[in-house]
Amino acid sequence: MAAPVAxxxxxxxxxxxxxxxxxxxxxxxxxxFVALLAIVLVVAGQPAPGALWSTLARTxxxxxxxxxxxxxxxxxxxxxxxxxxxxxxxxxxxxxxxxVVGVVSxxxxxxxxxxxxxxxxxxxxxxxxxxxRFVLGNTVVGLIVGGAALRYFYVSQQxxxxxxxxxxxxxxxxxxxxRPHFLFNSMNTIASLIPTAPERAEEAIEDLSDLFRASLxxxxxxxxxxxxxxxxxGYERIESLRLGDRLQVEWDVRTLPMRAMIPGLSIQPxxxxxxxxxIERLPDGGTVTVxxxxxxxxxxxxxxxxxxxxxxxxxxxxxxxxxxxNLRQRFAIAFGRDGEVVIDDSGNDYCVRLRFPEKNxxx
Amino acid sequence: MRILIVDxxxxxxxxxxxxxxxxxxFDAVAEAGDxxxxxxxxxxxxxxxxxxxIRMPGMDGIExxxxxxxxxxxxxxxxxxxxxxYALEAFDTQAVGYLLKPVRRRRLAEALEHAVRPTRAxxxxxxxxxxxxxxxxxxxxxxxxxxxxxDDVRYFEADQKYVIVHHEGGEDLIDESLKTLESEHVERFxxxxxxxxxxVRHIASLDKDEAGRPGLRLRGTDERLAISRRHAAEIKRKLxxx
Numbered sequence: 001m002a003a004p005v006a007x008x009x010x011x012x013x014x015x016x017x018x019x020x021x022x023x024x025x026x027x028x029x030x031x032x033f034v035a036l037l038a039i040v041l042v043v044a045g046q047p048a049p050g051a052l053w054s055t056l057a058r059t060x061x062x063x064x065x066x067x068x069x070x071x072x073x074x075x076x077x078x079x080x081x082x083x084x085x086x087x088x089x090x091x092x093x094x095x096x097x098x099x100v101v102g103v104v105s106x107x108x109x110x111x112x113x114x115x116x117x118x119x120x121x122x123x124x125x126x127x128x129x130x131x132x133r134f135v136l137g138n139t140v141v142g143l144i145v146g147g148a149a150l151r152y153f154y155v156s157q158q159x160x161x162x163x164x165x166x167x168x169x170x171x172x173x174x175x176x177x178x179r180p181h182f183l184f185n186s187m188n189t190i191a192s193l194i195p196t197a198p199e200r201a202e203e204a205i206e207d208l209s210d211l212f213r214a215s216l217x218x219x220x221x222x223x224x225x226x227x228x229x230x231x232x233x234g235y236e237r238i239e240s241l242r243l244g245d246r247l248q249v250e251w252d253v254r255t256l257p258m259r260a261m262i263p264g265l266s267i268q269p270x271x272x273x274x275x276x277x278x279i280e281r282l283p284d285g286g287t288v289t290v291x292x293x294x295x296x297x298x299x300x301x302x303x304x305x306x307x308x309x310x311x312x313x314x315x316x317x318x319x320x321x322x323x324x325x326n327l328r329q330r331f332a333i334a335f336g337r338d339g340e341v342v343i344d345d346s347g348n349d350y351c352v353r354l355r356f357p358e359k360n361x362x363x
Numbered sequence: 364m365r366i367l368i369v370d371x372x373x374x375x376x377x378x379x380x381x382x383x384x385x386x387x388x389f390d391a392v393a394e395a396g397d398x399x400x401x402x403x404x405x406x407x408x409x410x411x412x413x414x415x416x417i418r419m420p421g422m423d424g425i426e427x428x429x430x431x432x433x434x435x436x437x438x439x440x441x442x443x444x445x446x447x448x449y450a451l452e453a454f455d456t457q458a459v460g461y462l463l464k465p466v467r468r469r470r471l472a473e474a475l476e477h478a479v480r481p482t483r484a485x486x487x488x489x490x491x492x493x494x495x496x497x498x499x500x501x502x503x504x505x506x507x508x509x510x511x512x513x514d515d516v517r518y519f520e521a522d523q524k525y526v527i528v529h530h531e532g533g534e535d536l537i538d539e540s541l542k543t544l545e546s547e548h549v550e551r552f553x554x555x556x557x558x559x560x561x562x563v564r565h566i567a568s569l570d571k572d573e574a575g576r577p578g579l580r581l582r583g584t585d586e587r588l589a590i591s592r593r594h595a596a597e598i599k600r601k602l603x604x605x
Binding site: 180181183184185187188191192195196241242243244246280281282283309 | 372375377381396397418420421445446463466
């Protein structure tokens with residue numbers, strides 16, 4: 001059960017076209033990239049057999065200086081570059097990069113010249129050519145490599161953003177799945193109760209409102225187990241009015257930590273499935289069992305079990321797995337690998353188990 | 364006018380009954396909770412109009428209506444549904460009476476005034492829009508309608524104009540072609556011969572006689588059905604996946 005979610009959830013923040021050059025991950029990636037680039041440059045230059053290692057060491061030291069200085073400058077100026085937008089900001093970042101390459105090259109040339117003078121070594125063994133040629137050449141290489149790298153970052157960032165937005169949209173669409181039958185049947189029940197049992201009609205409207213409020217909440221929001229169980233019980237009350245004695249629900253959840261957090265509308269859809277695919281299709285109805293326990297590794301386990309029509313019954317209704325798939329995605333986002341949605345239909349009954357770590361919310 | 368109300372949900376039945384009784388000239392004479400009970404109630408109470416819910420456990424409303432249409436003097440049927448996208452499409456094209464739940468007083472009065480009994484073509488279109496195989500075969504014995512659970516049917520045998528249903532309670536004639544039965548119940552029945560459609564779950568074994576002609580032995584009966592070689596392979600395959 002859920003309702004159309006119209007409001008923006010404010011989660012889809014633009015990650016920007018530049019990576020965060022201050023983060024350790026990006027810096028490590030940069031260092032690796034520089035090491036590889038140094039190998040490529042040195043091997044492509046076909047150095048004399050004896051000079052390979054010293055050339056490689058010099059080249060990587062030089063490139064590292066450029067890369068780390070560049071990263072530091074881009075880290076510092078990233079907010080302003082982002083504000084300029086991808087085109088202007090990208091060009092500005094490239095200009096900054098060229099400037100860094102130029103300055104570091106000039107400094108390296110000056111250092112080499114000073115070193116050569118002090119040790120009496122020939123300049124040509126360290127850097128060949130004059131300072132102008134050296135700085136200009138490096139700047140051109142820096143512009144090409146830097147431009148390609150920036151373009152790569154932009155495209156990969158864009159791709160990641162699309163994937164994320166797609167996943168979010170899918171979750172929202174899935175959560176927005178209301179079973180029209182449930183809504184109209186509930187309305188019909190309420191209409192039938194108004195003349196005969198107005199208090200129960202009132203209660204049904206209150207339960208229905210709670211359910212809709214929960215389904216209108218943010219797709220990723222976490223609520224306390226206590227609240228989720230209350231919503232599920234409200235749902236049970238509405239369906240009991242409709243199905244009468246055919247629906248029995250057995251709750252065995254007293255041992256659960258009520259303050260643990262769970263994605264909103266996790267248990268209710270399981271009970272909805274149990275009724276829609278099980279109880280409602282059995283002429284004599286049946287019992288849905290909700291049971292709480294702990295797994296061996298101290299995670300919380302909640303199982304919802306229901307009888308299903310046997311062989312020879314009319315073809316099963318479709319759409320069973322959409323709600324479960326949705327739940328799986330939300331559990332993966334909320335708990336990572338520790339969250340599990342397990343289906344067990346080996347016996348006569350259909351059983352879904354939720355397993356998740358206990359995370360307490362602020363009281 | 365006598366009205367039968369069929370819905371699996373008690374509150375829905377109560378509300379409809381109250382609405383019907385409030386209309387002058389209409390009486391809610393009986394209620395039923397599923398399709399099978401509805402067919403029985405129609406035969407015992409002989410209502411003029413049936414208000415028939417579509418989605419019910421066991422036999423649903425559309426199957427019940429298809430069985431009712433076999434009666435010599437069937438009642439008019441008005442379907443009620445909370446929301447049934449496929450069926451509603453068929454309703455609109457076929458103009459069979461239907462009401463959306465919660466039912467409005469005025470719409471109910473109009474529908475009852477104009478109640479007509481749906482033709483078989485209309486019911487066929489409805490069934491096609493929601494293609495679920497029927498769970499029963501309806502058999503007419505005189506003026507009475509009997510429902511034979513499909514699980515009890517051993518095989519269908521084409522015999523010139525009619526089809527004979529061989530079931531655990533005996534044999535009956537029905538007015539349907541082997542071809543439509545085969546396409547509707549393709550999951551549970553297999554063609555064994557030009558004029559033979561056999562229930563897969565009733566097959567005990569597939570064997571050959573002295574002359575090497577293949578045949579089927581059925582559970583709960585000594586009968587051996589001669590089958591055509593052409594269909595033996597398909598039957599073998601179905602028995603394996605059973």
